[in-house]
Amino acid sequence: xxxxxxxxxxxxxxxxxxxxxxxxxxxxxxxxxxxxxxxxxxxxxxxxxxxxxxxxxxxxxxxxxxxxxxxxxxxxxxxxxxxxxxxxxxxxxxxxxxxxxxxxxxxxxxxxxxxxxxxxxxxxxxxxxxxxxxxxxxxxxxxxxxxxxxxxxxxxxxxxxxxxxxxxxxxxxxxxxxxxxxxxxxxxxxxxxxxxxxxxxxxxxxxxxxxxxxxxxxxxxxxxxxxxxx
Numbered sequence: 355x356x357x358x359x360x361x362x363x364x365x366x367x368x369x370x371x372x373x374x375x376x377x378x379x380x381x382x383x384x385x386x387x388x389x390x391x392x393x394x395x396x397x398x399x400x401x402x403x404x405x406x407x408x409x410x411x412x413x414x415x416x417x418x419x420x421x422x423x424x425x426x427x428x429x430x431x432x433x434x435x436x437x438x439x440x441x442x443x444x445x446x447x448x449x450x451x452x453x454x455x456x457x458x459x460x461x462x463x464x465x466x467x468x469x470x471x472x473x474x475x476x477x478x479x480x481x482x483x484x485x486x487x488x489x490x491x492x493x494x495x496x497x498x499x500x501x502x503x504x505x506x507x508x509x510x511x512x513x514x515x516x517x518x519x520x521x522x523x524x525x526x527x528x529x530x531x532x533x534x535x536x537x538x539x540x541x542x543x544x545x546x547x548x549x550x551x552x553x554x555x556x557x558x559x560x561x562x563x564x565x566x567x568x569x570x571x572x573x574x575x576x577x578x579x580x581x582x583x584x
Contacts, residue, residue: 358534360459360541360558362470364403369474369528371502375399401553406545407525410552412515417522419551424544427496427524431457431541431560433534436479439463441506442499444484447492454493457541461531464501470530476507483509486517496543498526498558529558538563 362368366377375398383393401407406427409416434450436442442460452458462479464470469478478501481489486504489497497504497518504514504525518525526543540561545554 356562358539358560360529360531360534360560361404361556362528362530364398364555368403369470369502370399370402372474374401377402398555400548400551400555401527403555404526404528404530404558405553405555406543407515407519407527407553408551409519409522409524410550411525412512412519416519416552419545419547419554420549422524427543427545429455429457429495429541430563431459431539433459433461433531433536433539433560435461435536436463439479441479442481442485444482444488447485447488452489452492452494456494457496457498457543458489458494459498459526459529459531459541460500461534461536462500464499465530465532468532469501470528470532474502478502478507480504480506480509481514482506483513483517486514490517490521490523494523496524496526498529500529500531502528526556526558534560 364377368377370376377396377398380395382395383389383391385392408418408422410418432450432452436446440463442462460481464479469475481497481499481504504527505512515525540563541558543556543558545556548554
């Protein structure tokens with residue numbers, strides 16, 4: 355069963371917004387220096403790399419990581435490719451075929467242009483507030499995008515963040531969608547387990563719905579062997 359890792363690797367080269375803390379690693383103890391063990395200290399912001407935003411990120415008194423057990427972060431997902439340049443628009447959402455309860459990730463020009471491999475740029479595709487409102491109306495429960503923010507740099511009010519998080523629709527940012535084809539998947543979002551955080555780095559991965567169907571069929575019909583493709 356193919357597993358797509360949708361997570362950006364965290365390193366000193368990982369893009370962050372100008373002024374945000376960059377990843378730092380300090381060696382406290384090392385076997386190569388004669389110690390009996392290796393120990394390192396990492397320092398980075400809680401919105402570094404691929405990460406999830408909880409309502410408290412922009413909502414005073416909003417829910418935090420403590421309010422979202424893993425079962426709320428796993429489910430049917432939809433990878434939607436946006437073929438045009440620019441932001442995700444309302445029209446893109448309306449014709450996408452999103453179902454209520456979907457985890458929706460947008461694969462945009464950010465992936466095609468491999469922005470994760472280049473120095474930070476403010477010229478990235480985001481999600482317009484109108485598109486965000488349409489996603490809310492259609493019943494999306496988690497929404498993600500393939501660069502640092504769902505909001506354009508020019509939007510100082512973080513309008514799309516407020517549209518989603520005020521409705522307790524979680525946001526995943528800085529996804530690596532470069533290798534995954536568009537379509538439906540089972541998606542898992544596994545943030546670090548930090549108490550009452552407004553946002554956390556997360557390992558995000560997707561498995562093929564088709565492969566899962568094959569495995570289910572194998573378990574119930576002995577005429578189909580495990581691993582057969584449908």
